[in-house]
Amino acid sequence: QSALTQPASVSGSPGQSITISCTGTNNDVGRYDYVSWFQQHPGKAPKLMIFDVSNRPSGVSDRFSGSKSGSTASLTISGLQAEDEADYYCGSYTSSATLVFGTGTKVTV
Amino acid sequence: QVQLVESGGGLVKPGGSLRLSCAASGFTFSDYYLAWIRQAPGKGLEWLSYISSSNSYTNYADSVKGRFTISRDKAKKSLYLQMNSLRAEDTAVYYCARVLRQGVVIGGFDHWGQGSLVTVSS
Numbered sequence: 001q002s003a004l005t006q007p008a009s010v011s012g013s014p015g016q017s018i019t020i021s022c023t024g025t026n027n028d029v030g031r032y033d034y035v036s037w038f039q040q041h042p043g044k045a046p047k048l049m050i051f052d053v054s055n056r057p058s059g060v061s062d063r064f065s066g067s068k069s070g071s072t073a074s075l076t077i078s079g080l081q082a083e084d085e086a087d088y089y090c091g092s093y094t095s096s097a098t099l100v101f102g103t104g105t106k107v108t109v
Numbered sequence: 110q111v112q113l114v115e116s117g118g119g120l121v122k123p124g125g126s127l128r129l130s131c132a133a134s135g136f137t138f139s140d141y142y143l144a145w146i147r148q149a150p151g152k153g154l155e156w157l158s159y160i161s162s163s164n165s166y167t168n169y170a171d172s173v174k175g176r177f178t179i180s181r182d183k184a185k186k187s188l189y190l191q192m193n194s195l196r197a198e199d200t201a202v203y204y205c206a207r208v209l210r211q212g213v214v215i216g217g218f219d220h221w222g223q224g225s226l227v228t229v230s231s
Contacts (some may be wrong), residue, residue, distance in 0.1 A: 001171055003153065036209075036217030038154070045221040046154065051209055052216060059213070089154050093215050097168055104153040 004029065004102035011108040012032045022090035023071060024028040028100055030071030033091040037066055037075045041086045049088075050075060061079055077107070085109045111135040111220045113205050118225030125229075131188040131205030131222055138186040139163075142208040144218065145179060145190045147201040147227075153202075158190070162212050182216050195229045201224050 005023040012018040021035075022029065029035055036051045038046035048057050050066035053073060063078045073092075077084055090102035117129040131143070146161035158169045158179040167179050178191040188205050200225040209216035 032215070034215045034217075038217075040154075045204060045223055046218075047221075048209070048219045051219075057209075057219060061170060068216050091154075091156070091217060097214070098170065099156040099159065099214070100145075101154040 001094070001096070002009040004092060004100055006088075006090060006102040006105045008103075009013060009106045009108065011079075012080045014080055014082065014109060016080050017076060018107065019085055020075045020077075020088055020090075020107070022073040022075070022092075024073075024092055025071055025086045025093040025102075028051050028071075028092040029073050032093050033068065035066070035068060036065075036091045037073075038089045038091065039084075039086050039105060040089065046089065064072055066084075068109065080109055111168070111207065113207065113220055113222035115203065115205055115222040115225035118203065118227045120228045120230065121195055122231050123196060123229055126191070126193045127195065127227060129190040129192070129203055129205075129225055129227070131190075133186045133188065133205075133207070136207070138181075139183050140211045142212075142214045143181060144206050144208065144214075145177075145188075146204045146206055146218070146221075147199075148204070148224075149198070149201040152201075157203075159208070160188070161214070161215055187222045195227075197229050200227060200229045 037050040054066040206218035207220040208217040
């Protein structure tokens with residue numbers, strides 16, 4: 001049950017686009033289209049931003065988009081805004097019927 | 110609206126036990142899988158356990174298997190985490206969360222509680 005691998009930090013200027021990667025294995029990200037992404041501001045509970053690789057829950061800005069290629073999923077934030085500064089985590093279902101999160105990425109605007 | 114409210118956290122000595130509770134409201138409790146997730150100070154999220162909507166199936170992360178037990182009470186609309194043989198490395202904020210889809214565990218967690226801090230220290 002090793003954590004999925006994410007870059008420790010990503011930064012961008014307001015208005016720019018950034019992409020966060022999430023690398024797993026053939027037993028999780030590579031096997032299932034059940035990758036989700038969460039945003040967490042300091043001292044707050046995580047918030048679901050993307051589910052099933054590329055679907056946005058109601059109320060989440062369309063500036064957030066997700067994709068997957070092989071065992072690597074990606075979250076792209078376009079039109080970066082100050083409020084997007086937060087920690088981001090990916091998550092996946094695994095072949096052991098468990099769930100696993102990524103190591104987390106700090107986004108700085 | 111959906112609400113999840115954890116309680117029961119606090120300071121406990123190594124080797125001790127603690128039971129966390131999570132009161133749910135705003136949705137049909139028996140329709141959804143529920144889970145516990147924790148976050149150690151300054152660290153990332155760690156999935157711990159989930160329980161099926163029917164209360165018939167559970168699964169655990171290796172780090173807590175055999176020490177922690179998840180359960181749910183339909184009548185009280187509550188989720189529980191019994192934590193035994195606690196260690197310093199169990200110190201974390203513990204979140205309860207609801208799985209997105211009814212009746213299955215896939216799809217991510219769409220609602221989270223505010224978290225309950227558990228500190229394991231002598």
